[in-house]
Amino acid sequence: MSVGIRHDDLRRRNRAMVIAAVRRAGQPSRTEIAATTGLSHSTISAISSDLIGEGILTESKPSEVGSLKRGRPQVGLGLNPEAAAVMTVVLSLNFLSVAVIDYAGQVIAEEQRRLDTLTMSRDALVGECVAIVRRRLEDPDLDVRSVARIALAIQGITDTRARAMLWSPITPHTDIAFADILEDEFGIPATMENDCNMMAIALRWRDPDRYRDDFIAILLSHGIGMGLVLKGELFTGTHSSGGEFGHMIHRPHGALCRCGRRGCVEAYAGNYAIWRNARQMSEDAEPVADVSDADMRALATAARERDGPEREAYRKAGEALGYGLGSLFALIDPAPVAMVGVSAAAFDLIEPALREAIAQTAGGQHSQSISFDTEPNELPLIREGCATRALTFVDQEIFAPGTQARSGLGGKNVA
Amino acid sequence: MSVGIRHDDLRRRNRAMVIAAVRRAGQPSRTEIAATTGLSHSTISAISSDLIGEGILTESKPSEVGSLKRGRPQVGLGLNPEAAAVMTVVLSLNFLSVAVIDYAGQVIAEEQRRLDTLTMSRDALVGECVAIVRRRLEDPDLDVRSVARIALAIQGITDTRARAMLWSPITPHTDIAFADILEDEFGIPATMENDCNMMAIALRWRDPDRYRDDFIAILLSHGIGMGLVLKGELFTGTHSSGGEFGHMIHRPHGALCRCGRRGCVEAYAGNYAIWRNARQMSEDAEPVADVSDADMRALATAARERDGPEREAYRKAGEALGYGLGSLFALIDPAPVAMVGVSAAAFDLIEPALREAIAQTAGGQHSQSISFDTEPNELPLIREGCATRALTFVDQEIFAPGTQARSGLGGKNVA
DNA sequence: TCTATTTTTTCGAGCCTCGAAAAAATAGTG
DNA sequence: CACTATTTTTTCGAGGCTCGAAAAAATAGA
The missing domain is CATH 3.30.420.40 (ATPase, nucleotide binding domain)
Structure with a gap:
């Protein structure tokens, strides 16, 4: 049945918790993170030290926080925009739009195209999606290796595992495994989401x-x-x-x-x-x-x-x-x-x-x-939802992975 | 937002996991539990040793398992029937039924009554429920202190927290906080569940x-x-x-x-x-x-x-x-x-x-x-569901409690 | 009686979190 | 300008927990 909790899971989950706290709060200090997560200062200190060492978080200058309080000023922790990037692909009736978003959530590139989705062949539809993603990935300003996730959204029914479109009103074709297609093509993990679900996620984020x-x-x-x-x-x-x-x-x-x-x-x-x-x-x-x-x-x-x-x-x-x-x-x-x-x-x-x-x-x-x-x-909302979802995936699955050696410098003596 | 995982939670959850494994499997050996929970043998050994020491689990004689295999025979672990007891109260149209169930899930006493629920006053309805519970608790065969939970079920709408009946077709009265009433009366934690939800739980158990x-x-x-x-x-x-x-x-x-x-x-x-x-x-x-x-x-x-x-x-x-x-x-x-x-x-x-x-x-x-x-x-099903639910509560909240000293003998030197 | 086999316990290592204390970094204050 | 109060962050040792390996226990077969 359900599985017991291993010791390694503990750190993994708490890492994810810290990243999530930073993503939600923007520029929280370690003290704030300790308060929201309920973990001790020492634990937060250790985890954030790791995360900074791994280039996932960055310390922002104290001045930015601009506290007028007495005492040692808080150091804000922020997401390192260069830690990763994600792509969002939104496919709607006669319209295809793509955006590249950095780890901190800023849009760094986008592209849009009009199509005739209702009459296109299956291959043409898939081809357009692949092509527009490829063009974005070939952008010289973008480090391809940093792209950690592609989130597609489409109007229609997708499967629970978010791998395939099962049925959509924008095309007569059914059962297109977009997620698998893009993964095979670019070697980047991808998902195929339902547009309205992404709207909901964006609303909550907003x-x-x-x-x-x-x-x-x-x-x-x-x-x-x-x-x-x-x-x-x-x-x-x-x-x-x-x-x-x-x-x-x-x-x-x-x-x-x-x-x-x-x-x-x-x-x-x-x-x-x-x-x-x-x-x-x-x-x-x-x-x-x-x-x-x-x-x-x-x-x-x-x-x-x-x-x-x-x-x-x-x-x-x-x-x-x-x-x-x-x-x-x-x-x-x-x-x-x-x-x-x-x-x-x-x-x-x-x-x-x-x-x-x-x-x-x-x-x-x-x-x-x-x-x-x-x-x-609806379109901006869907894109925001995709971005949020993709970034959350990176937070949890890439930067707080299951049972996997953490990259480099395993220690606390980074500062 | 959501809260980090503390170190103490680990043991708590794994204790609950072991108890759940035993409840589901009946008489599993430690090895089987290790397999189903994914925890190591050493961990299972330590936890089950604790649980036996606390009187929650019991070892059954090897003969009962009756393996014909070579090697050291497995020792089955079972729930100690005397570890606790729960009561189920099912209130349906013109009918009230109560059962007392031991920790291993066996019915040890029951009582049923016909009522005229549609015309009874609010106080009379509540009074009948309290009275039938009291009679069962006064049963000399029952150790009152062992009764750890009362689960009521009623046809109608209850609140999410399972504290009160909000509306029911069996009575004109509304918003009766049965759970609070019974808790105040007997000092035993109680819940007020929806009958169909209990049916679902029983079906899954069956x-x-x-x-x-x-x-x-x-x-x-x-x-x-x-x-x-x-x-x-x-x-x-x-x-x-x-x-x-x-x-x-x-x-x-x-x-x-x-x-x-x-x-x-x-x-x-x-x-x-x-x-x-x-x-x-x-x-x-x-x-x-x-x-x-x-x-x-x-x-x-x-x-x-x-x-x-x-x-x-x-x-x-x-x-x-x-x-x-x-x-x-x-x-x-x-x-x-x-x-x-x-x-x-x-x-x-x-x-x-x-x-x-x-x-x-x-x-x-x-x-x-x-x-x-x-x-x-439907009636037996509802009762089974209540029993399952109440016992699960005891498993999780009483015998694997949040952050609370575990009773007595903190050690492994019990055997 | 001895051996092979399987289950269970023991033991030390490795992590992780925590609390307390120390260190760091600043704003007031005389 | 030195000193103090204050707040944040890091360090350090203690205590727990799980794990793997090895040992112990318990049995069937030879």
Whole structure:
């Protein structure tokens, strides 16, 4: 069953703890780290001395902290930007974007490309991803050896182990093992993440007060996606990335969904569904491939101006989202929700019906206390999430590795 | 944030690990424990020597193991039944049952009572629980001091911390802090658990091969409940016991549910709902308070005999359960399901419509691979779950405590 | 009785964390 | 400007824990 704790695990975990404390706090002193981790000063001293010796952390000048207190000034510890780098690859509908990020979290290079993802062949799609990564890696300003991790994100379903895309609305092809492909090509560990999960991670990173242990990130875009954090952990399905909120059933035998089934939440609340209803097309009408953000904004403007089919379309979207959230809340209890994506900008049109629907459900008793936040731009969020995730991997798996000799100078006599 | 690992934690966790290994394996030798925990023989030897010295474990005679191998015979380690005892209290509709269980898991006493829970006053209900516990504690055969934990289970919603019942269908009263009440009364740590969660725990204990990391236990009774294990952990809501599968919305504005809302899964699949549909009453008809098991069995018999309203009622139940499961599977992916309770005996009537409905949902792609198991009797399961939970608490919190001096003989020179 | 085999215990080495004390580095103070 | 108070950081020895190797224990077969 579960395994006992070895003695070596102790140091490993505490190393990881120190690195995590520095990443979260920015420039904490050793004393601060001791306070947040609960470890003793001596232990922190020993571990940080190791980490500085290994080039993972750096001491910042006392002046930067600028304390006006008496006594020996604190020495801030920071992440050494050159200790490593990671790459993020975000693949969305007709769009591919890559960024290189240093160990301290700063973007040091990026590149973006428009593609026609819906019609590309499988090989072409994979080829574009590989090519854009290669171009970044060939950048003379970048030390290739320092790139320790590549995190891809895609809209759609990925497997639990974050190795492959299983299904995605942006391409007709399925089961593409992006992580393995990139690893084989470049020899750099890679993962294939779900876009909404990365949004959730970024939200927590941005605002840990609001998004801490339990919250929901919902992508209101062409499709409906969800990233869910429960009890401080990213929630994933047993086999796949899970959390397919958009494909919970809102109305049995209801409107036709892009996934081919009927009555999904997405079939009422996805951009194509709002579009379809606003145009008063049949619920059986085949979903359109894409609706531009500009068109969606125009729809929202029309809905705000007059009571007509546009307004009704947003109302239906709100109702579907509300009942869906209500069912979700029956399972997990209410939690803060962030609405992300172009339709989040039209949340004023969605919210009334959404709240009314929630009030009809088990979550309704807390209807008032449920708070919504909106963020119209999902792409930066997804990239931030990927970066955070990749850097966390480096922190934990590369710089606090399982049972492996630590590089060089094994001692304390570095200072 | 999260806290570093102290040196003392190491031993604590490994002690817990050893106890857990013994509880799971029954009579394992030290060598076996070393293998399952991954710790060295020396460590296991030291820890088990401590545990035996403290009276937590006992050595069983070599003969019992009865190996025919050459070499020094293995000495089996077992839980000392007298090391502690726990009590389970299961409160269900019109029925209260208590059991006393020794540290090795054997029932050593029990008592049951019929009540009229729906009409009792709050004080009377609490009073009955306190009284039945007191009677068991006054049993001269029982050493009161050895009782280390009381686990209550109730149908309904409990809080995350397992202290209080928040709402239950078996009584009109709400927010009863049973755990605190019993602790104050008897000075024994207590918890208030959700019945379906205990079912899930018992299922895993009974059949860890089938029910290991991810599975679902659904109670098909007067109401519909669910216990959910995900990634090896019991799933609870953020504030309450959560997993209110029965109150996911099947049809917006649909049939009247016992909870007062409309369209819940339970409003189609609970006993009262099947009864209501079988009698061709309106979906708006007030749910009846109780339907006897005998009546439900008669309904099932009628449904099997002829195609009529009874059969249709079960079909509707299956449909509601199927769409609900489908939505659940969209979130967590499919997992093995156990159907528990009186209507599980009529699962043959439910299954076709259920599978058909699931096939319409995101879970449909795996429709074939989803397997259902049935267990008509929920009470023993709930009790077993409580016992397992209470004993696990004793294992971890009492016999492998945080940072606390271990009792007596601190040494290895006990043998 | 002796040997092979398997389980369990013992023992010393190597780490790790901790608390206390020392060292380092600064701001006030007269 | 020397001295003191104060705060941070490092050093050092003590105490624990786990591990591997070797020893001890306990049995079956020859």
